[in-house]
Amino acid sequence: MTLKTRIIPCLDVMNGRVVKGVNFVDLVDAGDPVEAAIAYDKAGADELCFLDITATHEDRDTIFDIVERTAEHCFMPLTVGGGVRTIEDIRKLLLCGADKVAINSAAVKDPNFINRAADKFGNQCIVVSVDARKTENSEKNKWEIYTHGGRKASGIDALEFAKNMQKRGAGELLVTSMDRDGTKIGFDLELTRTISDAVKIPVIASGGVGNLEHLVEGVKQGHASAVLAASIFHFGTFSIAQAKQYIEKSGIAMRQD
C-alpha cells in the first residue's frame, strides 16, 4: 500500500479551445476544455494537465477563465503549463484554481526563476517541463533541452538540466521526448529512466503514447511516477478505466475510486 501510479490526460489549449478536440460520445462541444476536464474527472483521471499553446500574448487571458471554470467543477489536481514566465503568472493561475504550474522556456532562460518560484509558492507546485531531443551522433545516450514547443535548441544537456532544476526547487519533472511526441510508438524509455533515476523528485513520462502497453513501460522501464497522454484518450481509443485496468493487471497499483 503506497502511492498509486497516476494517469494524467493532457489537453492542449489554443485560444481557449482544445486543439483537435476531444472525441467523447457525450460531449456537446468537443472543443471546450472545461467540458473535457469534467469528463476526465468523471472518468477517474488522477490529475489533469492543461497546456496553453496560444501564440499571442493578448489571447492568454482565456486560460485563466478556463482554469477558473474547471476548478468550479473538478475536485482533482490540476497542472497548467505554457507561457508561464513570471511570479505574477503563477500567482494568477494558482488563484484561479491550478495546483501546479509547468514551466519550460522561462526555466531555461533564467534558472533562478525556479528558485524564486519555489521559495514563493513551495516546491510542490513547481513542475519543470523537460522537453528533450536525443543528440545525434553521440556515443553515449545524451539529450538536449528544447524550448518554444520543441522548436528551439538550447544546447543544454537534459540530464544536467533536470538535476539543476531539482536543486533549485522543482517539485516534479514533466519529461517529454520531442522525438517521440505525436509518434504513437511509445515513450523514450531511456530518457525517462535516465532522468528519473538521477533525481529524487517524481517524474511524469510524456510523449509518444500509442497504446496501453506504452503506459506500463513508462512505469516499469522508465521508472516514472506518472504517465501523461493525450490523443489515445481524447480520440476515445481507450478510456481512463481501460488504461487503469490494463496497468493494474501488469502488477502496478492504481487508484480505482
Next chain:
Amino acid sequence: MTRNIVIIDYGSGNLRSAQKALQKATKNLDLPLEIIVSNQPEVINKAERIILPGVGAFADCYEGLFSIANIGEILEQRVKCDGVPFLGICVGMQLMADAGLEKGNHKGLGWIKGEVKPIKPNDKNLKIPHMGWNTLNSNQTHELLKNIPSGKDGLHAYFVHSYHMEVENESDLIASSDYGGQITAMVGKDNIVGTQFHPEKSQKLGIILLENFLRWKP
C-alpha cells in the same frame, strides 16, 4: 440568517478550490451555509466554522497568517475558548504543531504536541515529495472519517508534501498513510482537526470528508 463558514485568506495558494469544494459539500447537504474567503477579523469572529488552508513553506505560511491583525488572539478565543470547529489543510494543519523544521526551526500554534519534520521513507527509491494518491489507515475513530473506507481497498486521498507532523501523543493521530513507513495523514483533538492531504482535491473522499466537517459537532 445565513451561517458563515470562513476560509482564512492570508495569501496562501489555492483558496478557490477549497471554497468550491466546500460549496459542493454544502449543496449536497442542503445546508444554509455561506462559504466565505476572508482575512477580516470581524468576519472570522462571526464564523461558525473555520478553515485554515496552507500551501508553501511552514515559516512563510506562519508569517502570512500572523500578518492578519490580532489573528493569534482571534483564533485563541474562537477555537480554543469558544470551541468553534476548526479544520487545517496541508500546511494549515502543520501550523497546529509546536514547531516546524522546514528551512530552520519555526514556532507553530502549539495546538497539537509535535513537530513537523522531513519525510524519510525507509525505501530509498521512494520519491520526495510524497505526491499523489494514497489510502488512509484509521488510527482513531473520528466523525470526519465517517463513510470513508480506509485500508488497502479504501478510498484515496491526494497528498503533496515533503514534511509531515510527528505527534507526541498517539491519541492525536487520527489517520496515517504508508509511504516507506507511517506518514501522518490526519491529526486532531477536541474541536480541532487537520489533514495533510487536500480534501478539496481528493474527489470522492474529499467531498465526503468536507460534508462530515460541516456536520461535525465536537
